Amino acid sequence: MEASSSAAAVREQKRQREGGAVPSMAAGKAKYKYLSIADALKAPGFRVCIFATVIEIGAAFRSRGTDFTLTLRIADQSRTSGISVTFFANNPGLLPCVRSSGDVISLHNVEIKLLHGEYFVTFNKRLSSFALFGGMVSTEFTPYQISMKHHGSELDNQILTQMRLWLVYHPPGLKDLELQLWNIKSDSTFDLVCKVLHVCQAPSGEWIFYVWDGTDTPATELQTLLDTEAVTPTPLHPEEVPLPREVLCTLPCVGTVLRVFSNRFSKEILHLQKDIYWARFCNITCKQEFGMWQGSLLPSSRIRLLSNEDGSVVERLKTYDGRFATQVHREPMASLHKTSNITDVEFQRAGYTTLMESLTHGEVTHKFKTLVRVVAAYPCQGKELHSLLTGDYCLRLTLEDPTARIHAYVHKDDAVSFFGGFLTLAALTRKMNRLLGVPEPEDAEEGIAGGRNPPWIWCCLKSYRLDKYDPWGSRRYRIFGTEIRD
């Protein structure tokens, strides 16, 4: 927001301290100097005027004094993370009643305070005033609520139009700091609105939250090194101990279940253990380990419980419902618009099944078609690889989609058809590298080296058991009816 920012404006506001900003008059209309939030913060202790958008709406409640109070969070272009504004009034009807986040508020003569290193805006009921306007879809210049003693300013219409234009590109509800699983970024801090599906304590004492928002985490880049697969296989899940089957079966089959780790014990965890809740995980971070996303709570992180009617929750559920409107929307979000023509599959007409749907399926034995990435293979190079076509070996692939990772075997009888014939070692290596997303030597020179990005491939899988007395413990996956194209 290009409010009348600048040091001069700050000095002007400083002159107006005590007694409130006295508006200069021009053509009969009051003229207030609005500061951007960033500039206003340079003048703690002074009264300032701010034009901003409401990004969070608190509930009105009785203060410990004689008043009613309400906290809003407002933001502008200079501070998209926003700042908290506290209002007081002896009658709740006098507090701002914001119709929707994204609405615009004009604040006159509010005070900036700095407490514990954090800035706040205080609305003084004797000296301050506010006006509320519709957000980006509105073209109305008349406020829908106005406090006592609020005088419109000459620049209001112009600044309101600018603010609405900015809002078009920065819609509220999805704040810059609020990410969904589909757009999380490594080592950034953000808020996540998610359903807490399960909470447990790892043997290390660490707490693990299993959270979900109906979207898929992005495909990760993997390390090129594959020769350690025999000794230390690529893990199938970020936690040390996998979830017991009865818990696994309660998790959703579409959308990633992110593991969020926390060293801190808090009473929030006890609350969350009892039931499934929607929550806002504030100021959390995430990283990739072995190509898997995992979240972490920081000392500054907070968990806020949300109701099912919360706007962000309703939005997430709407998005999730949309994924069921068509078959293709259930497919990994990261695979969309990336045609997968690496393999030919037998199950041309079969529907699509996520790995989680198969893992939680009621019967061990079943066949399905899925869309996955090959994150690791053993063996994957040299003589060992070639002996698959002639010898008595089977190939172990580590497959992933946004919902799970599994080991799937290419049985010795299927290896020739999987690779499309008795290939030379060179041809076989080329096909394997394509599956694993290992860059071609010429690509590597262009700076793609260092990581690999396996493509999405269609593949037919069969789930079966080795031991009828321990069907789930002895479950295996086997690839069939799938051929890598030339």
Next chain:
DNA sequence: TTGGGG
């Protein structure tokens, strides 16, 4: 005064 991610 209150209140300060209620």
